[in-house]
Amino acid sequence: MDSLERITQAVRGQGARLRVAIAPCAEPFVLRAALDAATLGLAEPVFIGQKERTQAVAAELGCALAGFEFIDCPDDAEAVHKAVDLYRQGRVQLLMKGLVSTATLLKAVLAKDANLVAPGGILSLVSVFDAPAAPAGSQPPRLMLLSDAGVNIRPSLQRKADILKNALAVARALGIPRPRAAVLAATEKVNFPAMPATLDADLLAKMGAEGAFGDAQVAGPLALDLAVSPVSARLKGVDSPVAGHADILLAPDIESGNILHKAVSTLLGAPVASVVVGSKAPVVVPSRGDSDRSKLASIALAVFLARQGAHETGVRS
Known part of the structure; x- marks a missing residue:
């Protein structure tokens, strides 16, 4: 790969879309990025969070959530753990941070009972x-x-x-x-x-x-x-x-x-794709300040790495 655009093209040409669990999802910039990724054929979002609140946010954005799996979960911390459980059940292939701190999401990924990070491994x-x-x-x-x-x-x-x-x-x-x-x-x-x-x-x-x-x-x-x-x-x-x-x-x-x-x-105004690696599930941690191009490139990179199996290195400390 010689560019972020090539990564995006490769992901779009790889057949069935991988599913990404977004938790908690009632955040405008996260919703838009997830729906844009679905429109472009990069990934299929699975929304986890407060359904009524999320629908209100989507309405403000002029977006529709119909056709996508939605798991109603009023508690943010519980939503994150449900996302991890979905991965363990094989129902999603990657995770994406929503309206929650990065530390909260990564704590759930690092939990011993989640079994997403090898013993001694690091994120x-x-x-x-x-x-x-x-x-x-x-x-x-x-x-x-x-x-x-x-x-x-x-x-x-x-x-x-x-x-x-x-x-x-x-x-x-x-x-x-x-x-x-x-x-x-x-x-x-x-x-x-x-x-x-x-x-x-x-x-x-x-x-x-x-x-x-x-x-x-x-x-x-x-x-x-x-x-x-x-x-x-x-x-x-x-x-x-x-x-x-x-x-x-x-x-x-x-x-x-x-x-x-x-x-x-x-x-430089350049898009930057960022993914947390070191676990079985690649984790996308978009920032409110990221450009739309960066958010989509991050999702594409996470999908690409998930397909390559390169996100978990088995590093030992």
């Missing part, structure tokens, strides 16, 4: 976007991945390794056989203890060289410009197959990851 948010256009003819279109901009707040070295494994699994599912991962920091030099992220990045690169991440190229620490710009890498004399050509950007913490994610989506 992480993987964001996928089209690489910014390079000078004409210099590089073909391609996808880039960013993690973690929304789940793991201040990951340890081991947690960063697990986040990277999750991202690598997604990259391979998207057709990148030997992903190039840049472990980001503010500088390319180790500066410890002033900048702990630089030491983590250096250790992750060494782990990669020793084969801890399979067939992948891992470099760090790398500043963002060195990770994505061949010109910057050349000018600064950084000789690495990852420098200037990173497929995966591994952020040092949730703050820097979130800022970078929103820089791509807001400053």
Whole structure:
């Protein structure tokens, strides 16, 4: 896959639509995204929540819910657990956050009795976007991945390794056989203890060289410009197959990851598809601030990964 549009096209051409449980569903932007996804043939929504309230929201939007399964559930927390149960029963293939916090939804996914996450496994948010256009003819279109901009707040070295494994699994599912991962920091030099992220990045690169991440190229620490710009890498004399050509950007913490994610989506105006991976069920966690294109791209990515079986890595901490 070389673009988000290609992912969407692939999902639309894969036959029977997968079903996505949306809980709780009485949220305007979530309803619209789900119904748009159904119209485009991306997924079939299953609505869970307060039926009367949801119907009122749909009426305000000028949307119709007829023809879709609806499970009336007045309690938001219970609605989330019903969504997880539907997955366990095989009635849906992915989950989507509605009018509830991400933490509440992920807590239900992580619950031991849900059996959706392997023992010791972790959840992480993987964001996928089209690489910014390079000078004409210099590089073909391609996808880039960013993690973690929304789940793991201040990951340890081991947690960063697990986040990277999750991202690598997604990259391979998207057709990148030997992903190039840049472990980001503010500088390319180790500066410890002033900048702990630089030491983590250096250790992750060494782990990669020793084969801890399979067939992948891992470099760090790398500043963002060195990770994505061949010109910057050349000018600064950084000789690495990852420098200037990173497929995966591994952020040092949730703050820097979130800022970078929103820089791509807001400053560049580019759609960004984001899915929580690491469980048996891919989880779509749309934000009110996401563009319509980003919401639909996220649903398409989740469906694509569900079909590929690449959302559950079996990572052990």
